[in-house]
Amino acid sequence: MNKIFEIFKQYKKELTWIYMFMLLTELFIISTPFLLGKSIDGLINGSWFWLVFLGISYFLSNFFNYKRMVYDTKVYTKIYNNIVFKFLKKEDVDTSTKIARTDMAHEIVSVLEGYVHYYIATIVTIIGSIGFIYSENYKVGMLISFAFILILGSVCILYSKIKQAITLRNTHFEKKGESIHGGYETSVSFFNRRRKLEIFESTLQGKNWFLVGAIKNLFLFLSIILLVTTTKNITIGSVVTVYSYVNNFLISLLSIPVAVEMYSRLSDILKRIN
Secondary structure, eight states: OHHHHHHHHHTHHHHHHHHHHHHHHHHHHHTHHHHHHHHHHHHHTTOOHHHHHHHHHHHHHHHHHHHHHHHHHHHHHHHHHHHHHHHHTOSSSOHHHHHHHHHHHHHHHHIIIIIHHHHHHHHHHHHHHHHHHHHHOHHHHHHHHHHHHHHHHHHHHHHHHHHHHHHHHHHHHTTHHHHHHTOHHHHHHHHHHHHHHHHHHHHHHHHHHHHHHHHHHHHHHHHHHHHHHHOTTOOHHHHHHHHHHHHHHHHHHTHHHHHHHHHHHHHHHHHHHO
């Protein structure tokens, strides 16, 4: 993973601006369920006070997201080109492997552009959501905290097989140019093998997502029952707020299998490129 840290160091200023815009966007987004609940209760009582803040929150989240989108593509395309140009200078690598690995290099930039953004959003959502939930009903907070353990356990069950599938697929992909150059028969064999590897990996990922999705839905169902049955003088706005934060928290926990898959893909690619 040293390559990722080198990129962060080299483009520290540019990436800091991108992630700052992303962080500000997510901070306003995480406040939305709270402001929405307050707005609902306020409108029921004839007050528009919280609705104004809700509108401001929507505007600012969209504004900072716009600023990030305008700026980040210029940075990420520059990073990708620099990675590829350095690799293409190597003379001891055949053309087929170069083609495959320059394509793979795009996944490194995808980590910076997609996954880092995703995890900034996830961290803000998890911390913000669990804080609001515990302040509203600590019993619900304790219940959904237990979901983290179960989701982590389900991911660990299939992790080694997913890692193996990723390694096999990348090794096979490096032979693409060689297989096509070998003629029709070798090309057919290559693509049939690639199809089987993709089906195998997709099946493992499907099982993983089924497990964590089932856990997420179960805890969302139990949380709503616990909230309604244990909270005195509950308001409509409070129900909307807690439901939203519980749902956001549990969805954010689904980032665990995404993180495992991302780390496996990136580690394998970096070994090949370096």
